[in-house]
Amino acid sequence: MNDHYLKKLDRVTAILTQLQSKPIVRAQDLAQKFDVSVRTIYRDIKTLENAGIPIIGEAGSGYSLMDGYKLPPVMFTKEEVLSFIAAEKLMQKFLHESLGSHYQTAMEKVRSVLKYSDKNLIENIEKQIDVFNYHAKTEDNLRNVIPIILESIAEKKQLTMEYKTMDSKISTRTIEAVGVFFEFNYWYIWAYCLLRNDFRQFRVDRILQIIKTQNSFLQEYGQINEYKRNGDGNKTKVRLLVDRKIINYLANSKKYYGLIEEVDTENGVELTFETEWINDGFPRWLITFADYATILEPESLQVKLHDLIHKISNKHT
Missing domain, CATH: 1.10.10.10 (Winged helix-like DNA-binding domain superfamily/Winged helix DNA-binding domain)
Structure with a gap:
């Protein structure tokens, strides 16, 4: 052939x-x-x-x-089997616990259709792969919380929930969930909040109670990555000149804080951001490498950083 x-x-x-x-x-x-x-x-x-x-x-x-047509169990290549093992190790560390039992059941079904030789392959190799996660695992107040959220998205039904805010206040919200995402060791919902009439993100481990209602969404939504990328439009342009010897240490965080351009100059690396966290999050991140950075704009960020440093200095002197 x-x-x-x-x-x-x-x-x-x-x-x-x-x-x-x-x-x-x-x-x-x-x-x-x-x-x-x-x-x-x-x-x-x-x-x-x-x-x-x-x-x-x-x-x-x-x-x-044709609906109802059944095919024999699919057969996997050796490379696909090995990829399952690596994926399972990742899922054990990062999969949300409300999905863990469902994923384990799914993997058992996958294993059941493997050839005998592939089952031996899994047994011999799975103990040779590990994923080291140094972050403490978050604990949820509810079981099956993410499946409920995903069902609401698929069915386009509103959710009502009791939510504990960062200052430990309990708030009741009605939301239309756009999607879920994992970031910095936490699972979040990205949703339209009917109380605030705006998009918000909610940490899943802070949900105390959640109910899928029979009320349909009031509007249509796009893909979650579109909202995470575009935000709500209330952004401030920031330009920093950073010493190039520390630029590699900012590889992941600079994108999170809204990096849109990076230019290598004679005096260092010029970074341009569009950030929604100009009042608190951005200056607190900047202070971690402020001795290697010069604020080019806006001037208001210089004032915020100065005030933050002064506040820290007063507290620890």
């Missing part, structure tokens, strides 16, 4: 996997994924139909498997 037919066999098999995992698949998306023409995808779909796979749809729209 020549390379052409091997590539076609791999692609047709992969298309079948796509049909199994998604409610509808567009030919254009498949063509882009496999780097072939749409016409080639049409021929591949015809190959599957000729093999007896009941596919619903037609050229120009989308394809799906």
Whole structure:
């Protein structure tokens, strides 16, 4: 069998996997994924139909498997099996505990369809992979909190919750959840808050009670990364000149605080930010390397940093 037919066999098999995992698949998306023409995808779909796979749809729209059609258990390559082991180790450290038991059940199902040799491979290699996490694990007040949130997003139903703020006050909120995200060792909800009439993020471990209502969303929302990237528009431009010998130590945090441009100059590295935390978060971050940085703009940040340093100095003298 020549390379052409091997590539076609791999692609047709992969298309079948796509049909199994998604409610509808567009030919254009498949063509882009496999780097072939749409016409080639049409021929591949015809190959599957000729093999007896009941596919619903037609050229120009989308394809799906006939409802109720069952396929034999999928087989995994050795490389895929090894990737499962590494992913499982990561999930054990970072997966939210409300999803942990569900993930474990899913992995048991995956293991059940592995060949005997692959099961031996897992047994021999899984103790040789570990993920070291030096942050304390957060504890939730509720069980199954993230599944409830995800259900509300899928069904577009509002949530009501009791939430403990940073100053330990209890607040009752009605929200329309856009998505969940993991950042700096905490899980958060990004949501539209009906109390504040604005977007807010809520730390999941501070939720004391949560209920999915039967009230539908009042508006449509985009993808969570669009909101995290764009914010609410109330941003301040900041320019810093930073000593290049410490720039590598800011590799991750500078993006979190809104880095939009980085220019290497004769006098150091000029960093430009658009930040929403000009009043508190940004100056507190800046103070950690302020002896290696010069504030180019805005002047108000110089005042905030000076006041913060003065406050710290008075407290510890």
